[in-house]
């Protein structure tokens with residue numbers, strides 16, 4: 001370390017407050033920049049209340065007749081806006097497509113048949129398999145919410161997979177094109193997808 005000359009000392013001591021002022025200002029700037037960065041960079045806190053509320057809207061769709069009629073608690077599909085048991089003693093069967101001699105596609109074609117009380121149709125018309133019954137009917141909102149997060153019950157489907165299924169699956173789409181004399185679900189398909197996204201992005205919170 002060299003000794004400072006008188007004039008250097010003078011400059012040094014005179015300069016110090018200016019430097020510390022500058023550092024103080026800079027420091028302050030850095031601190032506020034960091035604060036701003038931390039506020040913007042921090043991922044938005046999951047909105048649990050919004051998530052739960054959104055699930056209740058999705059739940060209204062899942063338990064509407066058009067959806068729950070194929071997601072019954074027992075082994076018979078349900079029919080009509082009052083979700084009564086399917087006539088003709090129709091049963092799920094080993095693969096969800098009915099039992100021998102009473103297969104779904106005996107009556108259900110690839111498209112809706114015109115006229116009231118005629119069989120609705122879709123190429124994939126069936127119940128979920130006995131291994132993954134995917135029961136919606138009779139489930140409380142909390143029960144169904146937890147079920148949909150349990151991959152043992154969804155057949156390995158993730159939340160993203162569920163969203164994709166609701167968004168794109170053709171058989172789900174039938175619910176909004178159900179043929180004559182059948183009520184539509186309470187939300188449109190795009191509203192349902194939007195509510196499902198809010199549910200998932202908010203942490204997939206479940207009602208009690």
Ligand code: HEC
Nearest residue numbers: 066069077079080097098102103104107117118119126127
């Ligand atoms: C013997 C003919 C027949 C067979 C077999 C049959 N269905 Fe149906 N199904 C009908 C008819 C007819 C209707 C329309 C009833 C009405 O609208 O009153 C219907 C309606 C339904 C509905 C109600 C749709 C709604 O939202 O109201 C579901 C769900 C359904 N069938 C599922 C199945 C499944 C799954 C199978 C196979 C496991 C199957 N059906 C086998 C004749 C049949």
Ligand code: HEC
Nearest residue numbers: 062066067070125126127128134153154157165171172175
């Ligand atoms: C004709 C019968 C039928 C109708 C009507 C139907 N579904 Fe399904 N649904 C199925 C079958 C079969 C599966 C299983 C298929 C699979 O896993 O790919 C399924 C699976 C699902 C799943 C996946 C559940 C899980 O646990 O992985 C969701 C979500 C779903 N359906 C929603 C709906 C909605 C929403 C509607 C009404 C708009 C609807 N479904 C109407 C037959 C039906």
